[in-house]
Amino acid sequence: MELTLSIIKPDGVERNLVGKIISKFEDQGIRIAAIKKLQLTRAQAEAFYAVHKARPFFGELVEFMTRSPVVVMALQGENVIQRNRDIMGATNPAQAAAGTIRKDFAKSIGENTVHGSDSPEAAKNEVAFFFASSEIC
Ligand code: CMP
Numbered sequence: 001m002e003l004t005l006s007i008i009k010p011d012g013v014e015r016n017l018v019g020k021i022i023s024k025f026e027d028q029g030i031r032i033a034a035i036k037k038l039q040l041t042r043a044q045a046e047a048f049y050a051v052h053k054a055r056p057f058f059g060e061l062v063e064f065m066t067r068s069p070v071v072v073m074a075l076q077g078e079n080v081i082q083r084n085r086d087i088m089g090a091t092n093p094a095q096a097a098a099g100t101i102r103k104d105f106a107k108s109i110g111e112n113t114v115h116g117s118d119s120p121e122a123a124k125n126e127v128a129f130f131f132a133s134s135e136i137c
Helices: 010-014 018-026 042-048 058-065 080-088 101-105 120-130
Strands: 002-008 031-038 070-077 114-116
Touching (some): 002 018, 002 080, 002 120, 010 018, 010 058, 018 070, 018 080, 018 101, 031 120, 042 058, 042 120, 080 101
16 A cells, blocks of 8 residues: 655645545545644745755745645555546646646646645655654554
């Protein structure tokens, strides 16, 4: 069984979409192995998105991710890294398929409602970024 990290971003939490988004995962048989709500610090957001540091949108991304609380989850299931990405839809909501989280809820490429790990290595690192192994069950 794989694990992957999912973040419901500030725009999703602000609009009370947490339950609707979690339903999209649970309806597909994906388990919530760990979950918490937290206010990211600037240092946490910069560290989490360090891979994007050189991108022109990095400052905007950090501002957005620290604007208000997020909900972070470790999702568990078979092939869940790819399945989570399929359920989220394309990064740019304008290109996201019907029924995906980003098509249904996201406002723009910057405020795109959810994050999901994009590879097994990222999933391992990103789950460990937010959760101790004792918190995953
Ligand atoms: P995410 O999947 O969390 O990974 C990196 C994030 O950077 C991405 O979702 C978007 O929120 C953000 N991002 C990617 N491209 C752009 C862009 N062109 N402008 C603003 N934000 C972007």
